[in-house]
Amino acid sequence: MEETISYLQSRFKDEQSRFDHFENKCAKFLTAVSIVIAALGALASVKNGVLFQLSSPITVMIFCSFAAAAFCIGCSWAHAFSALRISDCPALPSSRGTAEYLKNADADKQQLHIYNCYIDTLEKLKAAIDEKSKPLDLAYSELVYGAGFIALLAVLITLRELSA
Template sequence: MNESITYLKDRFKEEQARFDQVENKSAKFFTAVSVLVAGLSALAGLKNGILFQLQSPIAILAFVSFAVAAFAIACAWGHALSALSIKAYPNLPSNRETAEYLKVANEDERNKHLYNCYIDTLEKLKTSIDEKSKPLSLAYSEIIIGASAFAMLAVLIIIRELTA
């Protein structure tokens, strides 16, 4: 039983590290997307709002590209924020009741209780990590869409400037 508990302790440490990694990635991604949101705002005001002057087919395509990029980045920002949301972090029981039980229980009962505590907490921790990973994955996909729309917008702006 002690080997099982040692194994579970190691898995718990790994899952805690994985949780921290997802949290850190969420924070960094949120910061990066926030910078993109600021860039979108600056782009919208470019040359007195030229993106909103729909006088030619290229201008209309440029506006559509900008709108798609803005929508995708706004969604990515929301999903990154969702991944950062603070929820109850699964921890091993650390209350007085558990400590008192472990003090009076015999070795087999104590090991069984510790085993169950680790198993229960690991299941909760994995679920929590999965819940945080889903919106982060969506945000990444949305950033790819936004970047593609930005690339299209850049090409259209270059074409418009060259033909003007």
């Protein structure tokens, strides 16, 4: 049983590291998307809002491309933000009751209780990580779509400038 508990301790440390990795990734991703949002805001204000002057078919396409990019990137930001704080990091029981039980229980019951604590906490930790990974994956996909619309926007603006 001691080998099993040692293994579970190692897995618990690994899962805690994985949880921290996701937290850090969410924070960095949120920062990056916030910078992209600021850049889109700056782009929207260039030349007195030329993106919002719908005077020809190409300007309508430019506006639609900008709107789609802004929508995708806004959704990406929201999903990254929700992934950042979906849940707290599950921890092993550390209450007085648990300590008293371990103090008064015989060695076999102590080991079984510690084993159950690790198993229960590992299951909760894995579920918390899985909950973080879903919105982070969505945020990344939405950012990719937003980047595609920004690329289309750049092409359309270039075409407009060349045809003017």
